[in-house]
Amino acid sequence: MNTPILEMKNITKEFPGVKALNNVSFQVAQGEIHCLVGENGAGKSTLMKVLSGVYSYGEYNGDILFDGKVQKFSGISDSEKAGIAIIYQELALIPEMTVYENIFLGNEVRNGFMVDWNETIKKATEMLKRVNLDVNPAAKVKDLGVGKKQLIEIAKALSKNVKLLILDEPTAALNEVDSENLLNLIRDLKNNGVTCVLISHKLTEVIDVADTVTVLRDGQTICTLNAQKGEVTRNALIKYMVGREIDNIYPKRDSKGTQEIVLEVKNWSAYDPSIGRNILKDINFNVKKGEIVGLAGLMGSGRTEFALSIFGNPDNYQLKGELFVGGKKQQFKHPHDAIEAGVAYVTEDRKGDGLILIQDVKENITLANLYEIATRSVVDKNAEVKVANEYKVNLNIKTPTVEQKVSHLSGGNQQKVCLGKWLFVKPNVLILDEPTRGIDVGAKFEIYTIMTKLVQEGMSIIMISSELPEVLGMSDRVYIVSSGRISGELPIEEASQEKIMHLATN
Amino acid sequence: MTFLKSAQKVLQQNIREYGMYIALFVIMTIFTITTKGTFISSRNIVNLVNQTGYIAVLAVGMTLVIVIRHIDLSVGFLGGFLGAIAAIAMVQWHLPVFLAILLTLALGILAGTITAFLVAQMKIPAFVATLAGWLIYRGAILVVTESTGTIIIPDKIFNAIGNGFIPDIPDIGILPGVHKLTLIIGVIAIVLLIISEINDRKKKLSYNFEVLPMEMFVIKLIFISALIGGFTWLLAGYQGLSWTAVVVLVVAIIYHFITTQTVLGRHIYAVGGNPEAAELSGINVKKITYIVFGSMGMLAALSGILFASRLQSATTTAGSLWELDAIAAAFIGGVSPAGGIGKVAGSIIGAFVMLSLTSGMNLMGIGISYQYMARGAVLAAAVIFDVATRNRAQ
Ligand SMILES: Nc1ncnc2c1ncn2[C@@H]1O[C@H](COP(=O)(O)OP(=O)(O)OP(=O)(O)O)[C@@H](O)[C@H]1O
Ligand SMILES: [Mg+2]
Numbered sequence: 001m002n003t004p005i006l007e008m009k010n011i012t013k014e015f016p017g018v019k020a021l022n023n024v025s026f027q028v029a030q031g032e033i034h035c036l037v038g039e040n041g042a043g044k045s046t047l048m049k050v051l052s053g054v055y056s057y058g059e060y061n062g063d064i065l066f067d068g069k070v071q072k073f074s075g076i077s078d079s080e081k082a083g084i085a086i087i088y089q090e091l092a093l094i095p096e097m098t099v100y101e102n103i104f105l106g107n108e109v110r111n112g113f114m115v116d117w118n119e120t121i122k123k124a125t126e127m128l129k130r131v132n133l134d135v136n137p138a139a140k141v142k143d144l145g146v147g148k149k150q151l152i153e154i155a156k157a158l159s160k161n162v163k164l165l166i167l168d169e170p171t172a173a174l175n176e177v178d179s180e181n182l183l184n185l186i187r188d189l190k191n192n193g194v195t196c197v198l199i200s201h202k203l204t205e206v207i208d209v210a211d212t213v214t215v216l217r218d219g220q221t222i223c224t225l226n227a228q229k230g231e232v233t234r235n236a237l238i239k240y241m242v243g244r245e246i247d248n249i250y251p252k253r254d255s256k257g258t259q260e261i262v263l264e265v266k267n268w269s270a271y272d273p274s275i276g277r278n279i280l281k282d283i284n285f286n287v288k289k290g291e292i293v294g295l296a297g298l299m300g301s302g303r304t305e306f307a308l309s310i311f312g313n314p315d316n317y318q319l320k321g322e323l324f325v326g327g328k329k330q331q332f333k334h335p336h337d338a339i340e341a342g343v344a345y346v347t348e349d350r351k352g353d354g355l356i357l358i359q360d361v362k363e364n365i366t367l368a369n370l371y372e373i374a375t376r377s378v379v380d381k382n383a384e385v386k387v388a389n390e391y392k393v394n395l396n397i398k399t400p401t402v403e404q405k406v407s408h409l410s411g412g413n414q415q416k417v418c419l420g421k422w423l424f425v426k427p428n429v430l431i432l433d434e435p436t437r438g439i440d441v442g443a444k445f446e447i448y449t450i451m452t453k454l455v456q457e458g459m460s461i462i463m464i465s466s467e468l469p470e471v472l473g474m475s476d477r478v479y480i481v482s483s484g485r486i487s488g489e490l491p492i493e494e495a496s497q498e499k500i501m502h503l504a505t506n
Numbered sequence: 507m508t509f510l511k512s513a514q515k516v517l518q519q520n521i522r523e524y525g526m527y528i529a530l531f532v533i534m535t536i537f538t539i540t541t542k543g544t545f546i547s548s549r550n551i552v553n554l555v556n557q558t559g560y561i562a563v564l565a566v567g568m569t570l571v572i573v574i575r576h577i578d579l580s581v582g583f584l585g586g587f588l589g590a591i592a593a594i595a596m597v598q599w600h601l602p603v604f605l606a607i608l609l610t611l612a613l614g615i616l617a618g619t620i621t622a623f624l625v626a627q628m629k630i631p632a633f634v635a636t637l638a639g640w641l642i643y644r645g646a647i648l649v650v651t652e653s654t655g656t657i658i659i660p661d662k663i664f665n666a667i668g669n670g671f672i673p674d675i676p677d678i679g680i681l682p683g684v685h686k687l688t689l690i691i692g693v694i695a696i697v698l699l700i701i702s703e704i705n706d707r708k709k710k711l712s713y714n715f716e717v718l719p720m721e722m723f724v725i726k727l728i729f730i731s732a733l734i735g736g737f738t739w740l741l742a743g744y745q746g747l748s749w750t751a752v753v754v755l756v757v758a759i760i761y762h763f764i765t766t767q768t769v770l771g772r773h774i775y776a777v778g779g780n781p782e783a784a785e786l787s788g789i790n791v792k793k794i795t796y797i798v799f800g801s802m803g804m805l806a807a808l809s810g811i812l813f814a815s816r817l818q819s820a821t822t823t824a825g826s827l828w829e830l831d832a833i834a835a836a837f838i839g840g841v842s843p844a845g846g847i848g849k850v851a852g853s854i855i856g857a858f859v860m861l862s863l864t865s866g867m868n869l870m871g872i873g874i875s876y877q878y879m880a881r882g883a884v885l886a887a888a889v890i891f892d893v894a895t896r897n898r899a900q
Contacts, residue, residue: 314785336788345786353786356779358846367776368787370769377769382713421787 004065005030005195006051006164011062013046013055015408017400020046021060022219028164028197028212033190035206036199038216039241039440040412041398044199047216048166052086053079067163085157086166093149093156095142100124102141103156127155131185145300147178154185158194165189166197169411171205172438175299175466176501183209201440203237215240242442249445250473251452257291257476261324262460263310263343263429268321270309270484279305279317280484287429287460292451294475295464297504302484303464304348307431311345312338326428339368344427346418348434348464350411354418357407361399362388364406364417369425391420396446412439419447423454430454431462436470448474468497480504512719522895526839526855529888533859537866545866548743555741556668558861559750560585560812564832565839565853566761567805570798572836573778575845576625576632578799579829580639581806584617586825587643589810590650593657593820596664603663610807617643618803619796626795640829647822657820668816671745672752685746692738696731703727750812754854757805761850774798779846834881835860838888842896859884 006028013021021043028034036044050060053073064071066082073079076086093102100121109120124137133151141149150170157165167186171179183205186196200206206213213232215222222240225231239245263286270280279302287293295303309317312335323330325341332338335345347354355364365388366373373383388402395416399409406417415438422430432451436444451461451474465471471478478495480488480503488503517524537545544550564581571578588610595606617639624635651657659665674687681689703723710717718726741747765771776784777794785791809828814820839856841848860881867877 311786312788334788334790335786336790339788347783347786353780353782356776356783356846358779359775363772363776367772367784367789370772374769378767379769379772382709382715385715386713 003030004028005067007063007065008047008051009063009065011047011050011060011064013043013050013060017404018408020219021050024062024216024219024221026214026221027224028195031190031193031195032211033186033196033198033209035210035213036197036216037201037203037206037213037237037241038222039442040415040438041410042216042241042440043219044216045168045410048086048168048197048199051079052076052084052166080160083161083163084166085160085162085164086168087150087153087157087170088168093141093152096140098138098140099128099135099144099152100137102152103127103137103159105156107160123159124155127159128152130158131155132181132188145178146173147175147181147299150174150178150182151185154182158189162194164195164197166199168199169201169438170198171200171202173299176468178299179205201438201444203234203441206237207232207234213237217241217243238441241440246441246445249441249448251445251449253452253456257455257460258289260289261286262289262326263287263462264324265310266322266324268306268309268319268323270305270317270319272305272315272317274315278484280309283321283484283486285479285486287462289428289460290455290458291476292455292461292463292474294471294478295462295481296466296468296471296478296500297481299466301481301504303481304433305484306481307345307433307462307464310338311335311343311431339425339427342428343431344368344422344425344429345431346422346433346435348437350414350418355406355414358405360403360405361392361397361409361417362402365391365402365420365424368421372424387424388420391424395420395450396443412443415439416443416447419450427459429460429462431464433464434466435463436465436467444470468500471495471500472497482506509719509721512722513725516718516722522840522892523849523852525891525895526852526859526888529838530855530859530862533862533866533884537862537869541866541869544869546740548740550865550869551737551740552744552748554858554861554865555754556748556750556816557865558857559668559754560809560816561828561831561835561861562754562854562857563757563805563812564809564828565835565857566757566850567802568829568832568836569839569841569848569850569853570761570765570774571632571802572833572841572843573774573845573848574794574798575778575781576795576799577833578621578632578636578639578802580617580621580636580643581802581809581832582828582830583640583643583647583825584614584803585806585810585813585828586821586823587647587650587810588614588617588807589814589824590647590657590820592664592811593659593814594650596659596661597657603661606664607811610811611804614803614805614807614810615800616803617806618799618801621803622796622799625799626792643825647825651820651822656822659814659818659820664811665815665818667749667753668812668814669818670749672747672749674746683743685742685744688738688742688746691747692734692742695738696734699730699734700727750816753808753812757808758850758854765850770797775846831860832857834885837892838885840892842892856888859888 004027008026011021011024024047026047038044049055051064053075056074057072066084071082094105103124104120108115109123110116121137128135128137131151131154133148135144135148141152170182174182186198186209190196210232211227213225225236235245265283265285268280268283269278272279283306297303308315309319310323312332313319314335325343330341351357362384366384370379373380373387385402392399392402397416398413406414409417436447439447455461463474472495475492477492478490478500479486480500482504487506490499534546564585568578591613592606592610595601595609596603621635621639624630625632672687674685707717707723773789773794776787776789777791781791813824835856836848836853838859839852841853863881863884864877867880
């Protein structure tokens, strides 16, 4: 094994009520791709925050050795100086600024007191070339897709002369093509001597790129696996992460739905006045009682927009066509109407428009259905705690109490809070938008199990997903969306990854 | 030892909440010492309450506006203007006093609704929309008082709101010179509070939820009872509860109840915490905006009435800087500029902190220039404390 570039020894980090890291040791060798895996809340992000100085020296116990020196970072700028760059789960770009401004933000190319914009643009162009990204450096970041934003983040990190690049779930929001690009880039960087730590819940890509894998569970290092020795296999990863084996991640289901249609749209079109374009064209679509319908397609194909257009149209599209829910023709003016009619929508962007981060778990869970726990508009707070605790147990949400702020939960547990919130509405039709994004295998399995239970009780589920195995594993029927149109409908028996990709890209 | 520990834990967990009360206590103690007791005299405290009234009701409305991530700069002059309208309604249009008050409140709601229309419907930033309102209402005051100058209000009932006291029960021989009805109200308040706290605790226990340890619970009850009791005793020692105090209390209780106990309150805080998420949760963000600004307008009207009544006249300068005092009171009271966080009770305490500073320094004979600086320093200190404790809690 090469000399380690990084050694973290006996790291312990506590939050009120939670021991996020318990005596963790973590070693990364010079020039390797090192994957860090573990269940939601295992402490991966926290470990990386300790490393990058977000939690400064003194807020944790243990030692960090980087580049042969003991390091005592007291902020991100310290770790950056030492050559560590971290790219967070949440992107940290400024949407209104251009690509080149973003790349050199906080690291401006100077000419005396002034920013040298010509030099900035020149250097930015070089950086973009290094990450194989073909965009105009003067484009605004807000006009780019997630995949490109992710690459710009990396370009930004590279501009600071990094030796160790940390990526926290970079591919969670990327489609297959963009993910593949990103992984290739990481391999490239490795050949150029940049060491990389990658956090991911996508085991396929871990198996693909990792030289070494470290598994964390409940704040402890469980083991370190070496790819060359053939230790990195799917089964081994799952076993060490979850602590037990999961044979079939997609639970078996007896029923396959009924013939009763609960939600249907006919000739459904939407025009978005804010961008002046038709975003949905002539969609015909239905869901039956007790059925899981998959909505596959590329990012930006219009699946989320479709979901929102039937969920009370909060973005004020101009809609044409007919919507039937429970056999009745409906025109929802607000998400409120949709909820009343028994439709629920779990957003893909839990932090952006799913949760109220400054409020606690119980307040988030009850938010969409407060009247259920209120008498004459007065909220019964004891009933609220009770309800929240039920969901905490049923969904296995890892939190010390339901009074914990959701901003303090790990990503996967935040997702479960979102799900709990919408299950409490007790809908007939549940729309799940990327329900397992950023979620560990164990929790995925739990969510699939819950979905199975729900449809067997008669709920109907529309599942938007960019993960084809999940679409194939869970759906009874698949619609494929491409540029705002339904480009195909396949019963599950006829669906395959190739067919779906073909329909999604034509 | 365990008792000390649990006391420490309770204090640590609630330091932000108790901070304000501690601050008020400290300020009052300092002034009591420096004025050799004049500050804490019954007479001064009653005066202080009456002076704080119109800012306190504004601060209550402002709390909700800031919670939903907006601001309202227009309310000072709106209050001043509506106070003048109330005067004109009585003096020139000869409306009966109750009608005049109702009309004023209704106009306040209307004004708030117009602001809400600009903010929610036209999507104009509240800062700009209400800055426009600030100019317009300022001009409006001058227009309506142009011909007459200061309008003297002769109505006894109206003027009692800002200057009068609740009547007392007939003298029964005991406690001469003490306002007995005020004492009775104080005692009833304490009893109700204790009963409701005990009920709440019982209910929590029946759900098996965590409650304060028994001795902490008792201490808390004793402490709050002593506070209310002492305050009532002070008021009763002069002329009792003033009508202004009654108005502020009623507003405080209603708004406290709405914000902490009702679905509407929860929806308001949800909109402040994350408007997009609130909208997708079926909450009508526009409707909430209308309600909050409507309530702000109504409270601005009430504020104008309290002020006009206190001066027994409507003046051309009424309303200037009220909005800034109200905003400062809200921030001192722990409202978060980022939205979603803030308590009505806190803002009222904040208003008291501001007015205590003025009153105390007046008694000490400190000049107005230093008073401004001292208030600025306290505002900054309060917000620094708030930010510091919030970061630690994370
Ligand atoms: N600021 C905080 N305050 C309190 N608890 C926290 C805080 N940040 C993290 N935690 C807790 O620490 C634990 C580890 O969280 P962390 O975010 O490191 O998990 P993770 O492994 O990155 O999970 P995920 O895969 O879901 O992102 C969790 O139990 C989480 O609730
Ligand atoms: Mg994480």
